[in-house]
Amino acid sequence: MSKGKRVLVTGAAGYIGSGVCRRLLSAGFDVIGMDSLMYGATGLLPLLVTPRFTFVRLDIREYALLREQLNQIRPFAVVHLAAIVGDPACKKMPEVARQTNLAATKALFGAASESDTSRFIFASTCSNYGLSDSTALLSEDNALNPLSLYAETKVEAEHWLIENAATLETYILRFGTAHGLSARMRFDLTVNEFARAIAMDTPFDVYDSETWRPYCHVNDFAEVICGICSDTTVRTGANVFNVGSDEENYRKIDLINAIAQATSRTARFSDTGNGADRRNYRVSFARIVEELKFMPRYPVAYSARQISEALSLGLLPSHEAHYANV
Numbered sequence: 211m212s213k214g215k216r217v218l219v220t221g222a223a224g225y226i227g228s229g230v231c232r233r234l235l236s237a238g239f240d241v242i243g244m245d246s247l248m249y250g251a252t253g254l255l256p257l258l259v260t261p262r263f264t265f266v267r268l269d270i271r272e273y274a275l276l277r278e279q280l281n282q283i284r285p286f287a288v289v290h291l292a293a294i295v296g297d298p299a300c301k302k303m304p305e306v307a308r309q310t311n312l313a314a315t316k317a318l319f320g321a322a323s324e325s326d327t328s329r330f331i332f333a334s335t336c337s338n339y340g341l342s343d344s345t346a347l348l349s350e351d352n353a354l355n356p357l358s359l360y361a362e363t364k365v366e367a368e369h370w371l372i373e374n375a376a377t378l379e380t381y382i383l384r385f386g387t388a389h390g391l392s393a394r395m396r397f398d399l400t401v402n403e404f405a406r407a408i409a410m411d412t413p414f415d416v417y418d419s420e421t422w423r424p425y426c427h428v429n430d431f432a433e434v435i436c437g438i439c440s441d442t443t444v445r446t447g448a449n450v451f452n453v454g455s456d457e458e459n460y461r462k463i464d465l466i467n468a469i470a471q472a473t474s475r476t477a478r479f480s481d482t483g484n485g486a487d488r489r490n491y492r493v494s495f496a497r498i499v500e501e502l503k504f505m506p507r508y509p510v511a512y513s514a515r516q517i518s519e520a521l522s523l524g525l526l527p528s529h530e531a532h533y534a535n536v
């Protein structure tokens with residue numbers, strides 16, 4: 211089914227994108243990775259040695275060039291991961307964030323529609339739920355409550371895609387907070403940050419320790435995207451899915467305990483009380499289980515052990531600038 215089918219992945223050099231490309235290649239797709247390389251190209255190196263992988267270095271805000279590329283590539287599916295990711299990065303470059311996360315998303319979708327693309331897969335975020343009553347699990351039908359520019363741009367992009375999805379089978383995937391090892395590693399994500407500190411016996415601060423979030427492994431995101439690209443079922447219009455699992459909703463305090471337990475270590479942390487980030491949400495993943503038969507396979511404990519092992523083997527040198535988006 212996948213042999214010879216072309217998939218365009220934007221943000222291919224990123225933390226999630228590099229694994230998505232690898233998974234699509236292993237399923238037999240021809241993959242065209244596109245990225246402006248804001249954080250370097252280490253994520254691409256394992257891909258460049260693969261024959262069915264092609265790289266296009268492009269800033270997706272170059273709309274004319276983007277349209278030209280889409281016209282040439284004529285992909286079966288577009289997986290749109292390129293973005294200014296996270297509250298701190300969006301705060302640092304608000305205009306670039308609006309252009310990339312919203313305006314360029316519209317331009318890419320338009321160019322994809324014109325180039326006979328069949329599927330458009332958009333990476334959104336559970337951050338869109340913002341602040342909620344922590345006792346209830348939030349479904350895709352709950353109201354969104356973005357608390358940051360990052361989430362605002364994702365919510366606006368979602369709304370626009372839903373309005374325009376009549377022209378193209380569209381998937382809006384609201385990812386939980388990602389974790390796990392990647393060729394472009396990030397330690398500015400909660401699980402990875404805590405796992406590294408605990409593995410290295412470094413003291414760390416925790417704010418809003420009682421707040422809930424869902425977490426999901428990068429390999430699981432790659433799996434769900436590959437599943438959608440491979441699926442023979444056509445689901446017209448906009449399809450919105452939370453991506454993660456009910457069991458992987460954690461309060462930060464429980465996350466720390468889970469990581470310490472999985473690695474048989476002690477966490478040395480200070481609870482600093484309430485911080486500026488008020489996000490608090492527990493999410494239901496019933497829809498993706500029911501409709502796509504998708505269940506994540508890699509829990510937080512798996513990442514904790516892998517990160518701990520990679521550090522003890524000296525596989526992750528401490529070039530801090532490479533490992534964060536700010």
Ligand SMILES: NC(=O)c1ccc[n+]([C@@H]2O[C@H](COP(=O)([O-])OP(=O)(O)OC[C@H]3O[C@@H](n4cnc5c(N)ncnc54)[C@H](O)[C@@H]3O)[C@@H](O)[C@H]2O)c1
Binds near residue numbers: 249291335336384
């Ligand atoms: N990491 C998470 O926890 C998480 C959670 C929910 C949703 N997401 C979404 O998943 C996607 C990927 O996230 P990530 O963690 O891999 O982020 P990342 O920052 O590691 O990767 C983003 C990639 O996009 C590229 N990029 C940025 N602006 C670009 C532009 N104008 N043109 C071309 N390329 C550009 C960057 O160079 C980078 O390689 C994003 O859309 C993000 O919003 C991530």
